[in-house]
Amino acid sequence: MVSQIIFLILTLAAIALFTVNFRKIIRNIRLGKDVNRNDQPTKRFITMMRVAFGQSKMIVRPIPAILHFFVYAGFVIINIEVLEIMIDGLFGTHRVFHGLGGLYDFLIGSFEVLAFTVLLACVIFFIRRNILNMKRFKGVEMTAWPKSDANYILIIEILLMSAFLIMNAADAKLQTLGAGHYITAGSFPVSQFLIPLLPNTENALIILERSCWWFHIAGILAFLNYLPYSKHFHILFAFPNTYYSNLEPKGEFTNMASVTNEVKAMLDPSFVPAETEPGKFGAKDATDLSWVNLMNAYTCTECGRCTSVCPANITGKLLSPRKIMMDTRDRITEVGKNIDKHGVGHDDGKALLDDYISREEIWACTSCNACVEACPVNIDPLQIIMELRRFAVMEESQAPASINAMMGNIENNQAPWKYSPADRFNWAEGN
Amino acid sequence: MAELMAAGEEPEILFWVGCAGSYDERAQKITRDICKILHHVGIKYAVLGTEESCTGDPAKRAGNEFLFQMQAMTNIEVLNAYNIKKIVTGCPHCFNTIKNEYPGLGGSYDVIHHTQLIQDLINDGKLKAEGGESFKGRKITYHDPCYLGRANGIYEAPRKALEVLDAELVEMKRCKSNGLCCGAGGAQMFKEPEKGNKDINVERIDEALQTNPQVIAAGCPFCMTMLSDGVKLKDKEQEVKVLDIAEITARANGL
Known part of the structure; x- marks a missing residue:
């Protein structure tokens, strides 16, 4: 007894x-931003049965x-x-x-x-x-x-x-x-x-x-x-x-709706965008990421398949997709602990970008999707890297000088190089 | 395109040349070969010429969503004004952006990459490999561009174009969904690489050369630059040619 x-x-x-x-x-x-992943339930269920239950991506x-x-x-x-x-x-x-x-x-x-x-x-x-x-x-x-x-x-x-x-x-x-x-x-x-x-x-x-x-x-x-x-x-x-993993082609990056409104207003002065709450562009901290990104971080079992196929990592760069996921998990766990201790809204003066993930890491990415392809449980480190880049570029205007030059060229010449738009059709004259 | 429009005609397909295809000397050759193929099979096509503008891909991958959407919406306005329905691109980055990211901004078109066009033409019997340079028995290895392969799952179309050559197709260890990036994606084309112990294109060329190829086939103008630089660096320019699928097809058909 x-x-x-x-x-x-x-x-x-x-x-x-x-x-x-x-x-x-x-x-x-x-704590992550909302993103709708409730569409196509049948396809989602099949993906789960194939990838998680059936371990289809492990066979590689x-x-x-x-x-x-x-x-x-x-x-x-x-x-x-x-x-x-x-x-x-x-x-x-x-x-x-x-x-x-x-x-x-x-x-x-x-x-x-x-x-x-x-x-x-x-x-x-x-x-x-x-x-x-x-x-x-x-x-x-x-x-x-x-x-x-x-x-x-x-x-x-x-x-x-x-x-x-x-x-x-x-x-x-x-x-x-x-x-x-x-x-x-x-x-x-x-x-x-x-x-x-x-x-x-x-x-x-x-x-x-x-x-x-x-x-x-x-x-x-x-x-x-x-x-x-x-x-x-x-x-x-x-x-x-x-x-809840991404079902769209891997090359498709999200179009930011908040930006669409501003661009439409810029191109067409008569366009009045619907009122949306002001938020920041991209992500500086883990809480700026989507809940799917954060769930990814808690799901990562640090097997390192992503890092072992990352072209940047293979050639000795600092970037490691596994580290991106581990840092995200560590940071959101820290944010959670802060809430437990100090309540909601406490600022510990730290952020995912710079305190965990460095600029050198995010700028080394070739967006080749090898890490996403390699993950046996469909984690997407690339999306986090892109959100951090968006913050660095759109909120801080802090990109490497050559990237700024490239963007300047697109703005002025409609091409990433410094060529005159009038010369765009010159290829037809060569042999 | 403007001329066609003025004449009250519509093209079967719009050829989206892309910035590299327009300005880069090496890529211009590929552009002209794509045109030769289109002409050869008698497809009525058009180009936007000076009305074309960067799709915004490098800006988007660099994190500048503003600039991307400005470019996208301007391009969509032009494309919609010409009532364009079908587009073939010479670049996997343009292909991916227009196909996947333009529909959400009001631009929905049937978009294919030029290797898909070549595959379709071969399947329809409109294009063969005859009347030109023979690739028979030559060793060719194909480098998968990330934005065609992993990004959009297109692995077979470029290989189909090579199969008709009766050449010896050899795969690199990392190919198809496991293919290694050339190092140019994600706006890397426009910046120096971060500190490391090797350049990505050199890593890729080392792997390609292990297959002992006579030709390294590419399907992307950026890969073309990276791979050509790699071959140059390895001092193998005489033995190994880096050619786009379109160039190989044009040559095989004596265009």
Whole structure:
């Protein structure tokens, strides 16, 4: 009875804490500007099923794709087991679903196989990150925390899967000993190999089985609460993020409606624009970005596929699309913390541009869309870069001198170079 | 266009030349080759001549939405006044801007890039590869322009134009949706690159040269500049030619 109460309190506390932190993230995302992404629901649903559920964009790199699929499928399916653990924990039962008979044996057996593949994939991932020295996992933005974050996730998953397998092994041995309530249930294709390593006394086995059971469920609850602080949040947000992703051609940049009104008024003096609230052009801080940009930032799992295909980054420039996303997340989280501490409207004197992302970074972008194409969950770093450029150019008139010259040429000569418009048709005279 | 209008006629298609195609000496050759192809197949086309003006693409990618929309609306006024319905562009940037960004500002046209036009003509049997220079067996590698490829998903049209040559088409490691930018997009064409350890066009040329090509095919005047500069820098001008799809097509047909 005591353990049931402890279990109940633990579960409720974990869910409550997660809800608080989850709602903070939603609140932070809502600090972004409005943008309508509710059109074409069927196409959006299909995109989500293909990209997030079907992992279609992972296939480009087959080795991590297969390993990632093991972890993904394993984690999703093994969570059915968590349902049983929950019921057992709350009602003091043991393997409550054993009544399913053959099906139960099949389920437990497949969970074991999946747990093993998850374990194996995580070990390989750990080696890739820490021993193979792969370039994709390095870079200026991969400081101590992002590196530790990635390792914590892998270690937690390895420990959770190990606990699950040891628990089953102990249970299996107790079943053969005919101990207490350890009824014969389940099949143990993986953990059977662990049985010879376990102690032989019933008491020691029960202690082992119970500790692993508690470690497994407490670990899952703790992991749940780690998510809001971690890049691993993508396991939840990959779905809405792909659902609300851009469906238009990648080359199409938004036409700013606020500018359209002013330009129309300039070209046609009789045009009276509808009253709109004055806002700034482009983005200086994370709150000037759209909620989709901010959701992108919380979805990013820092895999670095974007950065590894970025022509600027490949040739040694400071720009890294992954850093753009990480900076955006860090900044909007900071803005959220300021709201928690000081209330809405507090100005900490910082902004996304300059305090997080430098001018050198945004001006190195070729707008080639390679980062957008590469992202397995349809994150769009380019849009953030463009919004920052818009602020620098339209609000501050701060562009590199040669860019200003190019724009001056367009204004005066209707071409980005300093040629006379009267000479535009001269090409027809050459050979 | 003004002359055609005065004569009370309408063109089948408007050829949007673009700033590079109008002023850049190298790109002017491509412009003339596109005209030769149009003439060869007997399409009634027109150009705006001095009435054409920058689409505003470089201004928009640089973040100057004001300048972009000023250019766009001025151009849309001209195009609508001439009742233009179909446009072929010589540049993927003009193509992307007019096709995707003009409709929201009141300018909706059927826009194609010249490689799409060439593909259509080949499919319709109006254009072949005969009567001119033979590319048979020659090694050609095609560089995907970002604003044609990733930006608009056009990968097959330019390759179709090369397939009819009976040439040996070799792909670079990074091609199609994974193609590497030449380094000119996003208004980079008009500025010095940021500090780094290599120029992007050199990175791309190194990759292109690994395929041992005789011809590097391009579909964009900016890529043309970047790739030609790269080949020059590598001192490979004699062995490797950088040619636009339109130039290759014109040559193959002896135009």
